[in-house]
Amino acid sequence: MAAIITQETTLPRASIARSPGYWSGVARRLSRDPVALIALGLIVLLVAMAILAPYLAPYDPTKASMIRRLKPVGTPGYLLGTDELGRDMLSRLIYGARLSLIMGVVPVPVAFIIGSAIGIIAGYLGGITNTLIMRTVDVFYAFPSVLLAVALSGTLGSGLGNALVSLTVVFIPQIARVAESVTTQVRRLDYVDAARASGAKGHTIILVHVLGNVLGPIFVFATSLISVSMILASGLSFLGLGVRPPDAEWGLMLNTLRTAIYVNPLVAALPGVMIFLTSICFNLFSDGLRSAMDVKS
Amino acid sequence: MMDAATPLPLASDDPRDRGGPAQPLVSVRGLVRHFPVKGSGFLKPKKVVSAVDGVDFDILKGETLGVVGESGCGKSTTARLLMQLMRPDRGELLFDGESVGETLPLRDYRRQVQMVFQDSYASLNPRLTIEDSIAFGPRVHGVSAKVAIGRAHDLLHRVGLEPGRFAGRYPHELSGGQRQRINIARALALEPRLVILDEAVSALDKSVEAQVLNLLLDLKRDFGLTYMFISHDLNVVRFMCDRVMVMYLGKVCEIGPRDAIFDAPGHPYTAALLASMPKMDPGERTLVPPLSGDPPNPIDPPQGCRFHPRCSFSEDICTRVTPRLVTGLATGQSQHAAACLMRDPGALHSRAPALEEA
Amino acid sequence: MADPMIDIDNLSVTFNRGRKPVKAVNGVSLKVKAGEVVALLGESGSGKSVTMRSLLRLHPKGTTITGRMRVAGQDVTELSARQIADFRGAVTSMVFQEPRLALDPVYTLGQQITETIMRHERIGRQAAFERALKLFEKVRIPSPERRLKTYPHEMSGGMLQRAMIAMALACNPKVLLADEPTTALDATVQIQILLLIRELQAEYGLSVIFVTHDIGVAAEVADRIAVMYAGRIVEEGAVADIIRDPKHPYTQGLLGARVELAGERDRLVTIPGAPPDLTDMPKGCAFAPRCVRVMDVCGNTVPPLIGKGEAGQVACLHYA
Known part of the structure; x- marks a missing residue:
């Protein structure tokens, strides 16, 4: 009775009917969601615009001119007008996509990795370890994110790198909280108990049974943070803590154009429109992703 | 009648068998597990749920031990303690004569004891294919991927699912009955000696339940398994089990061979439980409910006999004395024991049998 | 009749x-x-x-x-x-499988029953409350007056189902x-x-x-x-x-x-097999694929319910 299974029948891989994997199902459901697809299309266009900026922009975004300051939208040769130093708005908006997207996108994946690790470990271990980790996280979480970003940036000093670091730190506790709550839920499910009953060690269980089931929801939450990150980044630049002039960045542009709001409101609003458009695209896409990742739908 | 103790021929062929057929596969003594009640203990008196409160029982080799009782009686907690999914506060657990966690390492114990849960969906990882779920256990114990997958296919075949159709699919694509077959296959993948079935068929439709019960009987015979079968359905327990243990509020109130329990229950609670099952004959409908009220909360259980507030034979003595499990009831079965003062010779209950002169 | x-x-x-x-x-x-x-x-x-x-x-x-x-x-x-x-x-009123989901957790049972009564009949709150109390006695909930003032989460499943039945009978x-x-x-x-x-x-x-x-x-x-x-x-x-x-x-x-x-x-x-897919019903008798007594005609004829009145009816071509 050493081996209760008498014959080992290994079927050739080809003879097994395979269901399409989870992610191909997600892609299929996503492809049926027009709103998410349009949002994704716009994001791709924005990224392409940022990459191809030198080829797309009609003028040098930093070239100023005292004679053609604050031209209105629709001026021949300057389709979207000029700013308070006479720089071409279209060119600046195109170039601005580069820094704005970097500041919006970069902090999120970094915070995703660190925050998920913290949250999953706390959620899986539970008990006193969980309490220690999560209360520490809560201390950071208690500050409003704008305040925390400004305070950190202010302490570290202005500049792109410091702004990125402070935004990352702002997002880690938020992601860790979501990761912890999802992991705590999954941990209570019977299949995790079944895996423990089979004698598997903690790290094997996390890798095989926990990660696959928690990363999806955390990922969806993280994509929704990209829009928040862009707005916070703009805010930092607006306060002079992020990108420094004369570099083009939408938040910074909004700041410098604020003096022109009575002279030429339309031009002054353009960077804001770009920030709004980009962040809403990321939001709509993450909403679509969330429903596409629901297996039962 | 005594078939429960009859050793199965297969059990003694097992090289893992140490103590021989007479030694119980599992011996539990004085098992206790209390849960703190959330929100109590801080500025308030500390409260505990006595989920399992001093439980002793044996599971014999090759038998099916049924465990019955209402919600809150501690049957599921007992299963999880036995599976070592949670640590007991107190108590001793012997597996084939060896102390689990001491002379028998936990990892070796877990190879020999497996569990099937009630919720067939929650007990399968939705992101793993069926074959990967079944092969996970053997892989953990160092079996190569190829062999483990081969074993998974063989087990799928054994539980009545065509491997070519099912091995590569995901749990949400299957019906409840099919998923429960997969959970059974997964439990068998480590070649266990004891399988704990915690309400494993309760969520299934009756016609599917019958199929799965037949499957469990076949697998037990073919693989020489021992079952601990937890259920709230006494009819299913009567069909499946050799011996039955009845639990009430964290304690064993009666344990014995199936026929003794069903034909001559020794504890008033067992009798009430039996009388509560719907009759299949509309000419013999139940007229008076055997018990009134709901099962009590396991926080602050009653003093003395825990069943006394609902018992129609309750006397003053029952509120003060906790009854012990008394063997040798009127059925003449030495294995049949009940924890009721009416069965305890010399107890101060008016219906207690007189002490026999030595 | x-x-x-x-x-x-x-x-x-x-x-x-x-x-x-x-x-x-x-x-x-x-x-x-x-x-x-x-x-x-x-x-x-x-x-x-x-x-x-x-x-x-x-x-x-x-x-x-x-x-x-x-x-x-x-x-x-x-x-x-x-x-x-x-x-x-x-x-027509209804009693559900899960009273915990069918009752509103933020109102007491008494409030919910009196609201139901007042929704359908022109009687005052006091009269409605007294009717609720009578109903609780009727379904044998112990200490009914106190129970009317409790919230659904404070009661056990059996008591809650009794309350649910009381509520279902509130408007006769x-x-x-x-x-x-x-x-x-x-x-x-x-x-x-x-x-x-x-x-x-x-x-x-x-x-x-x-x-x-x-x-x-x-x-x-x-x-x-x-x-x-x-x-x-x-x-x-x-x-x-x-x-x-x-x-x-x-x-x-x-x-x-x-x-x-x-x-x-x-x-x-x-019974071998599984029930049919409701999105793709078989042409004839839905049970035919699992039936041990299946005949050729079962595959293409939906059997009608046959028989009259008290004797009962059956939808199977063996009895047609």
Whole structure:
């Protein structure tokens, strides 16, 4: 009775009917969601615009001119007008996509990795370890994110790198909280108990049974943070803590154009429109992703 | 009648068998597990749920031990303690004569004891294919991927699912009955000696339940398994089990061979439980409910006999004395024991049998 | 013979939510007399709950309902939104499987019952509260006055189901619909609730449709049993006849699968296979693919319910 299974029948891989994997199902459901697809299309266009900026922009975004300051939208040769130093708005908006997207996108994946690790470990271990980790996280979480970003940036000093670091730190506790709550839920499910009953060690269980089931929801939450990150980044630049002039960045542009709001409101609003458009695209896409990742739908 | 103790021929062929057929596969003594009640203990008196409160029982080799009782009686907690999914506060657990966690390492114990849960969906990882779920256990114990997958296919075949159709699919694509077959296959993948079935068929439709019960009987015979079968359905327990243990509020109130329990229950609670099952004959409908009220909360259980507030034979003595499990009831079965003062010779209950002169 | 209290005629319900329409009920006809208890017996997906919920028009938008339903002389399909709201609770009320989900957690039980009474009748709060108290005594909830002031989460499952029944009877309905009201309860509590429903039914002369998957429960409460399979009634008759002498192969299979009838056999009789896909129903008898007595004609003819009145009816070509 050493081996209760008498014959080992290994079927050739080809003879097994395979269901399409989870992610191909997600892609299929996503492809049926027009709103998410349009949002994704716009994001791709924005990224392409940022990459191809030198080829797309009609003028040098930093070239100023005292004679053609604050031209209105629709001026021949300057389709979207000029700013308070006479720089071409279209060119600046195109170039601005580069820094704005970097500041919006970069902090999120970094915070995703660190925050998920913290949250999953706390959620899986539970008990006193969980309490220690999560209360520490809560201390950071208690500050409003704008305040925390400004305070950190202010302490570290202005500049792109410091702004990125402070935004990352702002997002880690938020992601860790979501990761912890999802992991705590999954941990209570019977299949995790079944895996423990089979004698598997903690790290094997996390890798095989926990990660696959928690990363999806955390990922969806993280994509929704990209829009928040862009707005916070703009805010930092607006306060002079992020990108420094004369570099083009939408938040910074909004700041410098604020003096022109009575002279030429339309031009002054353009960077804001770009920030709004980009962040809403990321939001709509993450909403679509969330429903596409629901297996039962 | 005594078939429960009859050793199965297969059990003694097992090289893992140490103590021989007479030694119980599992011996539990004085098992206790209390849960703190959330929100109590801080500025308030500390409260505990006595989920399992001093439980002793044996599971014999090759038998099916049924465990019955209402919600809150501690049957599921007992299963999880036995599976070592949670640590007991107190108590001793012997597996084939060896102390689990001491002379028998936990990892070796877990190879020999497996569990099937009630919720067939929650007990399968939705992101793993069926074959990967079944092969996970053997892989953990160092079996190569190829062999483990081969074993998974063989087990799928054994539980009545065509491997070519099912091995590569995901749990949400299957019906409840099919998923429960997969959970059974997964439990068998480590070649266990004891399988704990915690309400494993309760969520299934009756016609599917019958199929799965037949499957469990076949697998037990073919693989020489021992079952601990937890259920709230006494009819299913009567069909499946050799011996039955009845639990009430964290304690064993009666344990014995199936026929003794069903034909001559020794504890008033067992009798009430039996009388509560719907009759299949509309000419013999139940007229008076055997018990009134709901099962009590396991926080602050009653003093003395825990069943006394609902018992129609309750006397003053029952509120003060906790009854012990008394063997040798009127059925003449030495294995049949009940924890009721009416069965305890010399107890101060008016219906207690007189002490026999030595 | 007076008109039946409930008269369902050729009811079909199709859900159009997913990719393919789900034909949950396919031509159900059922009559329930005043003061009669009919158990709708079936497994998950048999359409028993859907049939019952149709009587209160509880289906989501986009559901196609055809056929005719009359309850206490009113045509349910014709009622306006306002009329159906008056109809629910006053003429026909319902008891659910999970009272915890059916009751509002932020109001006390007393508030919920008095609101229900005042919604349907022109009486004051005090009078309504007194009626609620009487109802709680009627369903034998201990210390009813105190219990009326508690919130749903403070009560056990059995007590909550009693409160739910009290609420269902608050406006003296003529019809009670019970959707597996004892499935979530322990056996010792289940039998108490079954006896309570039977007692109240006799006292108020209610017509009851009792949906259950447990033939034992049906035997305890019902006068008649209607067995459903894949959205159709396959057999219907007096409870004793169905249990002692089932005609339809599916009913026979269900009874064979009962462990309490297994006796000394060491195996159960089972029905092979699984119920059909409701998005893709077989052309003929829906049970034919699993039937041990299948004939060639079964594959292309849907058998009608045959038989008259008290003797019961069966939808199987062997009896045609």
